[in-house]
Amino acid sequence: MPNANNDFLAPQSERTSQPTSALSQVQRRAVGELLRVSPVADDLARRFQEAGFTLALVGGSVRDALLGRLGNDLDFTTDARPEDVLRIVRPWADAVWEVGIAFGTVGCKKDSFDIEVTTYRSEAYDRSSRKPEVSYGDSIEQDLVRRDFTVNAMAVALPQKEFIDPHNGLEDLAARVLRTPGTPEESFSDDPLRMMRAARFAAQLDFEVAEDVVSAMKAMAERIDIVSAERVRDELNKLLLGAHPRKGLRLLVDTGIADRVLPELPALRLESDEHHRHKDVYEHSLTVLEQAIDLEEDGPDLVLRLAALLHDIGKPKTRRFESDGRVSFHHHEVVGAKMTKKRMTALKYSNDMIKDVSLLVELHLRFHGYGTGEWTDSAVRRYVRDAGPQLRRLHKLTRSDCTTRNKRKANALSRAYDGLEERIARLQEQEELDSIRPDLDGNDIMQILGVAPGPAVGKAYKYLLELRLENGPMERDQAVAALQEWWATQS
Incomplete structure (x- = not known):
């Protein structure tokens, strides 16, 4: 980026609550990230400038640049209307799409970058509508004030490289805290999905959520009901795929939002698990989720994470107090699989994902019949047959489900599952278990x-x-x- 230096990233306000070194560190990261995307960003900005419009890198792109994690998805904002944006980008981009044009967004691809250009706008929800009302704005300040959080309300005007931060987002970024540009109540009233975004960003970025934001989430939790199931599902997925999903899930549960979008999760809080080794099944489920994440091999696995989170949701409905003082949850895996299917259907997941996650929930206890290895080869074949393509995920889920603090018991379970996997491997080599068919077609x-x-x-x-x-x-x-x-x- 020509003439780029740390000074252009100094916040407009002189007020700062963070050490200078913390701010300068994120500033240096931003310069390095913006240098990488400068040729494409500057070229596009010049085209807007020649057409009489302004262009700025904005929102998550600026935030991620400051965090040193900017990818190849670039978000821009402009005073040009969508039809003008199309006229500018069509001769320049490798591909253009208009799927978001009703909301003022034009998408395009240039070299390795996926780009979205959105007209300055403001949007709010009518209390009787599931869709936001979009109106265009006339200034970047007007656009930034409508954004969800201060760390997403920063921009870099191009090509002059002017850093715009009217809500002190840089300070909040350095402090790793989520605040809203205006009052949280106004922000969440405009778009209730922002309450889930707070939990999602907490999970993705490991940020703390300001107390006034948490209070507003508690007070306004019922407003999430107006948001479509698809948008809720997409935010939940992003939360689960974050680096710290436990943090985001806790926030949803503690604020009462989970009661409205995933009520099966908070329902676990009062249910002691059958091993009596955890405060409740809720804590156990969050631990299983984290242990499943530790076993992932090729990046975040949404199917595995959903199955780990939901694997015990059938326990509240199946809890029984036995005469000897024990608590039982007979067939909770079967009940849980049905509940999983119902909840995921309500959230508009694909049929294939519903099928895969429900199957894992249904099978997550099957291994515990293995005992000390007395299963016949027939039982092993059926285990493999029933798991089908989900066998590798079932291995991970079953191993993750061991959260006992008793090291001897944990080691015994691990050895038993090692033995089962070895038997499966031997039979697979001998019999091609992955494609079990009768000997006659x-x-x-x-x-x-x-x-x-x-x-x-x-x-x-x-x-x-x-x-x-x-x-x-x-x-x-x-x-x-x-x-x-x-x-x-x-x-």
């Missing part, structure tokens, strides 16, 4: 039995599959004989 069955396609073929296939699971692979003549013997009993 549908065409073989029809030819051998002399029947046409119909229910009888399906019943025969199912019988042969059970034989395959029980006995392992069979020679063809053995399979034919078994099929004919079974068919004789059917007639």
